[in-house]
Amino acid sequence: MAEFKLPPNSRIDTRAGKTHRASAGAKSVRTFKIYRFDPHAQQRPRVDSYEVDMAGCGPMVLDALLKIKNEIDPTLSLRRSCREGICGSCAMNINGLNTLACTKACDELGRGDINIFPLPHMPVVKDLVTDLTDFYAQYAAVKPWLQTRTPAAPDRERLQSKDDQQRIDRPSACILCACCSTACPSYWWNSERYLGPAALLAAYRWIVDSRDDATGERLDALEDPFRLYRCHTIMNCTEACPKDLNPAKAIGAIKQMLAERQH
Amino acid sequence: MSLRSPLARVSYHGAARDGVGHWWAQRVTASALAPLSAWLLVALLTLPASDYTAVTAWIGAGWNPVLLALTVLLACWHSWLGVQVIIEDYVHSPGRKIAGLLLSMGAHALLAASGIYAVLRIALRSAA
Numbered sequence: 173m174a175e176f177k178l179p180p181n182s183r184i185d186t187r188a189g190k191t192h193r194a195s196a197g198a199k200s201v202r203t204f205k206i207y208r209f210d211p212h213a214q215q216r217p218r219v220d221s222y223e224v225d226m227a228g229c230g231p232m233v234l235d236a237l238l239k240i241k242n243e244i245d246p247t248l249s250l251r252r253s254c255r256e257g258i259c260g261s262c263a264m265n266i267n268g269l270n271t272l273a274c275t276k277a278c279d280e281l282g283r284g285d286i287n288i289f290p291l292p293h294m295p296v297v298k299d300l301v302t303d304l305t306d307f308y309a310q311y312a313a314v315k316p317w318l319q320t321r322t323p324a325a326p327d328r329e330r331l332q333s334k335d336d337q338q339r340i341d342r343p344s345a346c347i348l349c350a351c352c353s354t355a356c357p358s359y360w361w362n363s364e365r366y367l368g369p370a371a372l373l374a375a376y377r378w379i380v381d382s383r384d385d386a387t388g389e390r391l392d393a394l395e396d397p398f399r400l401y402r403c404h405t406i407m408n409c410t411e412a413c414p415k416d417l418n419p420a421k422a423i424g425a426i427k428q429m430l431a432e433r434q435h
Numbered sequence: 436m437s438l439r440s441p442l443a444r445v446s447y448h449g450a451a452r453d454g455v456g457h458w459w460a461q462r463v464t465a466s467a468l469a470p471l472s473a474w475l476l477v478a479l480l481t482l483p484a485s486d487y488t489a490v491t492a493w494i495g496a497g498w499n500p501v502l503l504a505l506t507v508l509l510a511c512w513h514s515w516l517g518v519q520v521i522i523e524d525y526v527h528s529p530g531r532k533i534a535g536l537l538l539s540m541g542a543h544a545l546l547a548a549s550g551i552y553a554v555l556r557i558a559l560r561s562a563a
Contacts, residue, residue, distance in 0.1 A: 305441050306441055306444065306445055308441070309440075309441035309442045309444065309445045310445045312442055313442060313445050313446055358524065361524050361525060362524065364444070364445065364447070365447055367445075392450060392452065393450050394450065395450055395451070395452050395453065395454060395455060396450040396451045396452070396453065396454055397451060397453060397454040397457065397523065398447075398451075398523075399450060400454065401454040401457065401458055402523075402524070404520070427455075427458060430454075430455045430458075431455055431458065431459055434455055434456075434459070
């Protein structure tokens with residue numbers, strides 16, 4: 173059966189969380205409750221509370237996380253790189269929604285505590301760092317590159333009309349942060365066989381690319397009860413996407429193309 | 436532990452080249468069931484009397500047995516497809532999954548057959 177409960181050693185130990193108090197002179201204190209797990213410590217995960225003085229902190233959740241790591245607790249692990257929403261490294265679950273820490277302002281999250289957890293239902297490497305090996309393999313499985321049989325003209329690029337470019341414009345903007353796939357209950361239950369919204373959006377991007385000659389083979393590779401049809405149009409993917417893309421619509425379009433070629 | 440590559444692991448046994456029919460049937464049966472269930476509900480609620488004789492007479496009247504048999508068949512078909520998806524979603528041990536799928540198939544077939552038989556029996560008796 174689907175595992176509705178985590179294995180005992182993955183359940184949060186509610187008594188083990190530590191609290192790091194703000195200094196006495198702090199002006200505007202905000203509490204960050206952050207999931208902590210150290211694979212070497214032989215302990216269950218815990219949630220630590222960090223009181224951060226927002227007066228000396230940048231506006232984004234990532235700013236606060238880096239302040240915590242630099243000034244309060246250097247043992248906190250997280251991925252980050254570009255800090256401007258283009259690398260997809262700092263994807264995490266903030267107040268119950270998957271998003272990028274670098275583009276989510278603390279002010280957007282109301283006035284209460286801010287809860288920060290790793291991306292749901294993924295193996296945790298340490299703290300907020302999850303293992304995305306299979307997620308990247310699923311991306312590779314849809315062959316996200318141009319496949320052609322038509323030789324390119326020797327003297328110019330493969331041309332594309334403005335309308336054709338517009339079809340791949342939005343789906344190409346995916347940064348593979350995994351917010352969508354790890355927000356999808358269907359992906360939680362069947363991540364070994366369901367490709368997930370991110371990989372399917374990438375597949376769609378190449379299916380509708382006017383320069384690609386492998387449209388049929390790409391559709392063949394998706395025609396599967398698990399790879400594609402585990403999508404039950406829950407639409408958490410579209411809700412979660414920090415780039416405002418619409419994987420659910422792309423998956424719907426793939427299903428429509430598969431239906432159209434039957435009749 | 437397996438040393439298979441992640442790509443081989445997520446590729447599993449390849450694409451089954453199936454699923455379109457299931458998806459299509461689910462939608463077609465749903466679209467047919469929407470007007471049929473509305474008809475059934477309205478017809479039953481507007482029956483002047485709801486005693487045994489009145490209801491069995493209504494079942495046998497005109498096109499009612501045909502539409503009723505169709506409703507039973509499509510409802511069972513649609514439910515079978517839906518239950519199949521739920522089992523495939525949540526049951527991961529191969530043995531239990533196959534057992535569940537077969538059990539659901541059998542139960543839905545039995546339900547459809549007995550429902551249609553009941554409609555025909557009432558309809559043919561009142562026609563005779």
